[in-house]
Every structure is written in structure tokens, then in C-alpha cells.
Amino acid sequence: MATLFEPFALRGLTLKNRLVVSPMCQYSAVDGFANDWHLVHLGSRAVGGAGLIILEATAVSPEGRITPDDLGIWQDEHVDFLRRINQFIEGQGCAPGVQLAHAGRKASTYAPWKGHGAVAEGGWETVAPSAVAFADNYPLPVALDAAGLKKVIADFRAAAERSVRAGFKLIEIHAAHGYLLHQFLSPLSNQRTDTYGGSFENRIRLMLEVVAAVRQAVPDDFPVVVRISATDWTEGGWTPDDSVQLAAWLRDRGVDLIDASTGGNVPRASIPVGPGYQVEFAERIRREVGIATGAVGLITTPAEAEAIVANEQADLVLLGREELRDPYFPLRAAHELGAEAAWPVQYERAKK
Incomplete structure (x- = not known):
């Protein structure tokens, strides 16, 4: 049997295979509310055989949205439709997860097909570790004070509680791609010159406090994972060595898996993009820290995905753009690798 189709356990959750639909923003929400687009988009990928689907970056507060069109989970009213989506996903034998996010200084910007940079009308004040804009056409953020930091932590805790009520079975904390928690790390x-800036221990402080708040808000058997950018790809920035050290701290504080991506914190970073270009970071963290990892980044064929898990470079393979191109990638992968995968009964006549 292909390793890719072996079950994988994280605390009380067992995934039917190692293929994960990576969080991918759809910029299709209104006031943070999910709708039929999300139901069909996510539901089709559950039908397609994934073991886990992680919902796109879902804002823990209105000011934490990347764009006005982002999903949110900052109010109780957001829960009902998310629960409907999750019930459908689970009905296909797939686990629903959610990525809790705060965009920090990259907030109040346009959806990609609507414009670039800061929203001209209907935008909001952004926050960050320091009053430094991401780029010239991005909003100038306000540096978070003590009250603002407490609010961020409380917002993540409340979002985690709502996530459980909405029927999610896993939470991913977004600390990558230049969003708020990554901004503090790098x-x-x-x-900053206070206890949240300067030294490595100070820069990871907010990350650890958010993890503690989320871990306390969910049951003991509920998995919590963290997406990091393992490198800024820029001199003087966050490094792979930092990521290994952080992963050890996170492991000891109840994080179950590191989803290892890269980049996004500064514009014009020199990134050697190519097939599987980020797998090495997941492999190193897994080997040196002894924590489960997920590999992501231009993984496009069943053979590539199988090699990653079979060679113990990572425990899970997260697919983004390839899942946009082919929602049924897991079923196709099972066929190509000679593995058995359950098809929806409505589709079984097309199995062979």
C-alpha cells in the first residue's frame, strides 16, 4: 500500500490518508460570513478524497482580515454556516480544519482581482509589532500596545472556542507569509524594544502566548498545528535555524505538527521557487525536533507526494494550486499509486 494512503493520527483525530487541502483564500465572504461558494468549493474537495481540508485564513477579528472579503470567525453568528460546511465534509470521510489568522500590517488590502495595496474606501486601521509598512502602497500600521496585545490573544482564544462549536476537528494557527505572528517573529x-522584541525569546513571546490560549480553549484530544514561514529568504531575517528552535518550543507547549512554508514577510525576497522547494524545511524540522510536519509548495504529482511521506521527509502533504486544478487529486493519486481509496457511491461507476 502507498504510504500516502496510510492513516495518520494527531491526538484524537485520525486522518484516512496523508493528503491535505492547504488553506487557500477565496476572498468570497461578506462581513466574514461563509456562503454557498465555500460549501461547494470545500465540499467538492472532500468528495475528491482528501484526508483533511484546512479552511482558508479565517480572521479572528475584523481588523485581522487581509481584505474586506475574508472569512471570519470573530462573532458567534459566523458559526452556523461553517458548521453546515463541516458536516458535509465529515460526511465524506474527511476531517475539517480551520486556519485562524490575523493579517497585521498586511491587512486592509484588496482581493487580488480587485486591486493592489491599501483599500481606498472602506479600509481600516492596521496593527503590527512596529509602525513599519509592508510596502509603500500598504497601510502604515499602528504598533500594538499592551492592551492591543491582550486583545490579539483573547481574539485567538475566542476564535478557537467558536471553531470547536462549528465542528472543526483541527486548528492551524497562521504564523507564516508575513502576517501578524510572523511579523513578531522576524x-x-x-x-520593538520591550519584552516582545529584540531577542529570539522576546520575538516568539506572542506566538507562545497565542498557542497557550488556543490550547486551553480546545479539548485535550484536539490537534493544534502551526504554519510557519521557515525562512524569510532575506539576510537579517527569520532563518531555518530559528524555525528549528521555535518548533522545539512549540512541541513542548502542545503543538502537534508544523506546517512548513516560507517567505511572505518582505517584498522582493529572492525565493528559489521550483517543485517541492520547501520540503527540505519540513524534513529538517521533523528530523531535528521530533515533531510531525507537513510539506507544502509546488507539489503537483502523486509520485512527488508519495516520495515525501515514504522517505519520511514529512508526515503530511499539503496541496494548494494542484487542488484548485484538480479537486479529485487524491482519487487520481490512489489510482496511479495502486492504492485503495473509497469513492463516493454516486461516482463509483467511474472508478475503473
């Missing part, structure tokens, strides 16, 4: 964006 010296390129964190210029």
Missing part, C-alpha cells in the same frame, strides 16, 4: 518587521 527581526525585519519587529523593531
Whole structure:
């Protein structure tokens, strides 16, 4: 049997295979509310055989949205439709997860097909570790004070509680791609001189406090994972060595898996993009820290995905753009790898 189709357990959750639909923003919500687009988009990928689907970056507060069109989970009213989606996903034998996010200084910007940079009308004040904009056409953020930091932590805790009520079975904390928690981690964006800036221990402080708040808000058997950018790809920034050290701290504080992506914190970083270009970071963290990892980034064929898990480079393979191109990638992968995968009974006549 292909390793890719072996079950995988994280705390009380057992995934039917190692293929995960990566969080991918749809920029299709109104006031944070999910709708039929999300139901069909996510539901089709559950029908397609994934073991886990992680919902796109879902804002823990209105000011934490990347764009006005982002999903949210900052109010109780957001829960009902998310629960409907999750019930359908589970009905297909797939686990629903959610990525809890705060965009920090990259907030109040346009959806990709609507414009670029700061929203001209209907935008909002953004926050960050320091009053440094991401780029010239992005909003100038306000540096978070003590009250603002407490609010961020409380917002993540409340979002985690709502996530459980909405029927999610896993939470991913978004600390990658230049969003708020990544901004605190990297010296390129964190210029603070208080206990949340300067040293490595200070820069990871908010990350650890958010993890603690989320871990306390969910049951003991509920998995919590963290997506990091393992490198800024920029001199003077966050490094792979930092990621290994952070992963050890997170492991000891109840994080179950590191989803290893890269980049996003500064514009014009020199990134050697190519097939599987980020797998090495997941492999190193897994090997040196002894924590489960997920590999992501231009993984496009069943053979590539199988090699990653069979060679113990990572425990899970997260697919983004390939899942947009082919929602049934897991079923196709099972066929190509000679593995058995359950098809929806409505589709079984097309199995062979």
C-alpha cells in the first residue's frame, strides 16, 4: 500500500490518508460570513478524497482580515454556516480544519482581482509589532500596545472556542507569509524594544502566548498545528535555524505538527521557487525536533507526494494550486499509486 494512503493520527483525530487541502483564500465572504461558494468549493474537495481540508485564513477579528472579503470567525453568528460546511465534509470521510489568522500590517488590502495595496474606501486601521509598512502602497500600521496585545490573544482564544462549536476537528494557527505572528517573529518587521522584541525569546513571546490560549480553549484530544514561514529568504531575517528552535518550543507547549512554508514577510525576497522547494524545511524540522510536519509548495504529482511521506521527509502533504486544478487529486493519486481509496457511491461507476 502507498504510504500516502496510510492513516495518520494527531491526538484524537485520525486522518484516512496523508493528503491535505492547504488553506487557500477565496476572498468570497461578506462581513466574514461563509456562503454557498465555500460549501461547494470545500465540499467538492472532500468528495475528491482528501484526508483533511484546512479552511482558508479565517480572521479572528475584523481588523485581522487581509481584505474586506475574508472569512471570519470573530462573532458567534459566523458559526452556523461553517458548521453546515463541516458536516458535509465529515460526511465524506474527511476531517475539517480551520486556519485562524490575523493579517497585521498586511491587512486592509484588496482581493487580488480587485486591486493592489491599501483599500481606498472602506479600509481600516492596521496593527503590527512596529509602525513599519509592508510596502509603500500598504497601510502604515499602528504598533500594538499592551492592551492591543491582550486583545490579539483573547481574539485567538475566542476564535478557537467558536471553531470547536462549528465542528472543526483541527486548528492551524497562521504564523507564516508575513502576517501578524510572523511579523513578531522576524527581526525585519519587529523593531520593538520591550519584552516582545529584540531577542529570539522576546520575538516568539506572542506566538507562545497565542498557542497557550488556543490550547486551553480546545479539548485535550484536539490537534493544534502551526504554519510557519521557515525562512524569510532575506539576510537579517527569520532563518531555518530559528524555525528549528521555535518548533522545539512549540512541541513542548502542545503543538502537534508544523506546517512548513516560507517567505511572505518582505517584498522582493529572492525565493528559489521550483517543485517541492520547501520540503527540505519540513524534513529538517521533523528530523531535528521530533515533531510531525507537513510539506507544502509546488507539489503537483502523486509520485512527488508519495516520495515525501515514504522517505519520511514529512508526515503530511499539503496541496494548494494542484487542488484548485484538480479537486479529485487524491482519487487520481490512489489510482496511479495502486492504492485503495473509497469513492463516493454516486461516482463509483467511474472508478475503473
